[in-house]
Amino acid sequence: MEKKIILKANRIVKYFLEPIKFKALDDVSFEVAQGEFVTLIGKSGCGKSTLLYILSTMDTDYEGELFIDGIKITGQKQDNLAAIRNENIGFVFQFHYMLPEFSCLKNVMIPALKLGKYSYDEIEYQAYQKLELLGIKDQALKQASKLSGGQQQRVAIARALINEPKIIMCDEPSGNLDSKNTSIVLDTFHQLSKEFGQTIIAVTHDNDFAKSSNRIIEMADGKILVHDLKIN
Amino acid sequence: MKLKVNTEIALTHLLTRKKQTMVASLGVTVGIGIFIFMISLVVGFNRYSDESLFKAVPHIRIYKDDILSRPLMPFIDSVYETVIVNPKIANLTKSLINPDKILADFKKQDYVLTVAPQVSASLFYNNGTSQINGIASGVNIMEANDMFNIQSTMLAGDVSNLLTLPNGIIIGVGIADHLNIQLNDNINITSAIGVIKVMKVVGIFKTSNSAIDKTKSYTTLVVAQQLLHQSTSYVTDILVNIKDPNKAPEYAKRFENLTNYKIEDWQAANEQTMASNKTRKVMFGAISIAILLVAAFGIYNIINMTIKEKLNDIAILKATGFKGKDVINIFIKETLIMGFIGTSFGLVLAAILIKIVSGIYIGGDREYFPIGFETPIFIMGSIIGMLVTLGAGYIPALNAAKVDPIEIFRK
Numbered sequence: 047m048e049k050k051i052i053l054k055a056n057r058i059v060k061y062f063l064e065p066i067k068f069k070a071l072d073d074v075s076f077e078v079a080q081g082e083f084v085t086l087i088g089k090s091g092c093g094k095s096t097l098l099y100i101l102s103t104m105d106t107d108y109e110g111e112l113f114i115d116g117i118k119i120t121g122q123k124q125d126n127l128a129a130i131r132n133e134n135i136g137f138v139f140q141f142h143y144m145l146p147e148f149s150c151l152k153n154v155m156i157p158a159l160k161l162g163k164y165s166y167d168e169i170e171y172q173a174y175q176k177l178e179l180l181g182i183k184d185q186a187l188k189q190a191s192k193l194s195g196g197q198q199q200r201v202a203i204a205r206a207l208i209n210e211p212k213i214i215m216c217d218e219p220s221g222n223l224d225s226k227n228t229s230i231v232l233d234t235f236h237q238l239s240k241e242f243g244q245t246i247i248a249v250t251h252d253n254d255f256a257k258s259s260n261r262i263i264e265m266a267d268g269k270i271l272v273h274d275l276k277i278n
Numbered sequence: 279m280k281l282k283v284n285t286e287i288a289l290t291h292l293l294t295r296k297k298q299t300m301v302a303s304l305g306v307t308v309g310i311g312i313f314i315f316m317i318s319l320v321v322g323f324n325r326y327s328d329e330s331l332f333k334a335v336p337h338i339r340i341y342k343d344d345i346l347s348r349p350l351m352p353f354i355d356s357v358y359e360t361v362i363v364n365p366k367i368a369n370l371t372k373s374l375i376n377p378d379k380i381l382a383d384f385k386k387q388d389y390v391l392t393v394a395p396q397v398s399a400s401l402f403y404n405n406g407t408s409q410i411n412g413i414a415s416g417v418n419i420m421e422a423n424d425m426f427n428i429q430s431t432m433l434a435g436d437v438s439n440l441l442t443l444p445n446g447i448i449i450g451v452g453i454a455d456h457l458n459i460q461l462n463d464n465i466n467i468t469s470a471i472g473v474i475k476v477m478k479v480v481g482i483f484k485t486s487n488s489a490i491d492k493t494k495s496y497t498t499l500v501v502a503q504q505l506l507h508q509s510t511s512y513v514t515d516i517l518v519n520i521k522d523p524n525k526a527p528e529y530a531k532r533f534e535n536l537t538n539y540k541i542e543d544w545q546a547a548n549e550q551t552m553a554s555n556k557t558r559k560v561m562f563g564a565i566s567i568a569i570l571l572v573a574a575f576g577i578y579n580i581i582n583m584t585i586k587e588k589l590n591d592i593a594i595l596k597a598t599g600f601k602g603k604d605v606i607n608i609f610i611k612e613t614l615i616m617g618f619i620g621t622s623f624g625l626v627l628a629a630i631l632i633k634i635v636s637g638i639y640i641g642g643d644r645e646y647f648p649i650g651f652e653t654p655i656f657i658m659g660s661i662i663g664m665l666v667t668l669g670a671g672y673i674p675a676l677n678a679a680k681v682d683p684i685e686i687f688r689k
């Protein structure tokens with residue numbers, strides 16, 4: 047059975063104009079099917095984060111086209127993009143960004159409160175579940191800024207999961223994690239993709255992490271080198 | 279707590295930065311407090327100055343103005359010069375014709391409070407060799423008292439004495455002092471046309487205007503008419519008080535079309551006072567607006583600072599699906615909460631200041647500083663307070679909405 051394409055990038059070109067004109071992405075085209083767990087690898091500075099920002103709909107300044115779930119994203123208004131992000135995309139940043147004054151629980155809840163699909167109590171319950179999934183339920187009521195880097199990373203992942211988005215995008219999700227927590231994250235991602243059909247696109251430097259994903263895309267100098275790299 | 283998410287974020291920002299929140303609110307408190315206080319000061323003082331004015335001046339006065347004689351040879355056309363020109367005051371009499379009808383007409387109007395006829399007679403007050411010139415106002419004393427509240431200015435005696443003593447006179451304290459006359463003494467008066475009368479002083483008044491105290495006296499209408507050798511239908515002025523003194527010019531204009539007489543509103547009769555009232559308003563208005571602007575700038579600064587410190591938060595919120603208008607909403611809420619706290623305390627501050635100042639003894643007929651709690655000013659102050667803070671928060675909030683999250687994440 048042919049799998050449904052959830053994300054499609056068509057000939058994406060990205061320039062940075064400052065300090066000098068520089069082509070960060072050069073004619074990038076690829077597709078990701080629903081329920082796929084894809085990792086993106088490549089040398090530092092090859093344009094992985096830049097690409098991910100475009101895929102996440104946050105960066106609208108590029109050439110080419112982007113489709114998510116069959117809908118053309120390129121050219122949409124900021125407010126529409128915000129709504130699409132809120133509902134369909136969970137994002138984990140390369141540097142774990144939290145709202146420092148809020149508890150971990152609130153950090154996880156906020157995107158769901160914004161979406162407003164469930165009642166406050168239901169959202170709270172779901173947030174506890176996500177935190178439990180990533181093994182940090184015990185930190186739920188702590189202020190986010192008081193957590194260690196690895197803990198914050200996992201809270202950030204929990205936050206990305208809260209609205210059960212179609213696509214979860216992660217920039218170095220395992221960067222700050224020990225092997226035990228890395229395997230928790232990996233298991234979670236596999237479970238999400240297999241059981242709930244959620245799509246995961248993760249940038250990583252960790253070959254083991256990449257190896258355990260469904261597919262590896264390798265980038266170099268703003269181009270895609272290999273669409274399905276095999277590492278042994 | 280189950281607040282809307284934007285409200286919850288705004289509150290958390292404020293509560294985790296209590297000190298800044300307090301400082302910004304305090305700015306508004308001082309701004310609004312002083313603003314309301316200053317405006318109350320002006321309003322109180324202007325009212326007081328109007329009130330003391332109205333002890334001597336009616337809202338509208340109707341009298342016969344002097345008419346200049348026309349050239350004997352009328353102007354024909356520009357080729358010929360008018361040669362015989364000798365303009366003179368050509369009134370035969372200062373009397374208003376059929377004053378009873380005018381009085382009755384006025385009394386019928388529902389915006390009129392009191393109408394009183396008056397006969398003004400210039401005269402000399404004598405005691406032995408000392409002499410002062412002045413003006414006697416012949417009035418129905420109870421009507422005049424309704425209008426000018428003469429009783430409240432009485433140092434000695436009672437206005438109603440004029441009703442029982444036909445040859446009674448109520449004189450200003452300046453006259454009494456100068457001629458060394460006390461209550462119940464007799465006083466000689468001589469009118470401009472030479473009528474001499476001996477009157478009994480039944481009252482002495484003191485207004486806040488010493489020029490009036492040195493010249494003015496009240497007698498009955500009949501006495502004033504006799505001083506001028508006139509009949510009982512002779513009336514020189516009709517004085518009208520209306521419900522809303524500020525509308526006097528409007529009504530004056532309306533009546534002007536109905537009669538030939540000069541109709542003068544109190545504002546026109548007292549341009550000096552009007553000008554100083556206006557000056558005071560402008561001056562205090564400018565000062566209070568300056569203070570408000572400083573307070574607004576304080577809020578602007580603090581919100582701006584908050585936004586600078588919260589760039590990460592804004593970026594995360596936008597990345598997780600908050601729209602530009604949500605970000606504006608959050609920061610506007612923060613501003614409004616600070617504005618609300620600040621304004622509330624500002625009202626308290628204004629009330630305290632007014633309370634203190636209203637207890638300051640200044641002497642004169644008012645005794646205490648003329649300032650009071652004016653509900654409309656407090657309401658206006660609260661509205662202005664909220665509007666100013668809203669304006670001050672709106673500009674930085676707009677900038678916050680424009681924050682580009684990837685620029686923050688790339689750092």
Ligand SMILES: Nc1ncnc2c1ncn2[C@@H]1O[C@H](COP(=O)(O)OP(=O)(O)OP(=O)(O)O)[C@@H](O)[C@H]1O
Pocket residue numbers: 062063064065068070089090091092093094095096097140688
């Ligand atoms: N705002 C910017 N202005 C100019 N150049 C930029 C900007 N952001 C990134 N670049 C450049 O674009 C290229 C790609 O950067 P990007 O952050 O996507 O790399 P990356 O693959 O994510 O690297 P890493 O693995 O170190 O995170 C780099 O050469 C970088 O210097």
Ligand SMILES: [Mg+2]
Pocket residue numbers: 094095096140217
């Ligand atoms: Mg990167």
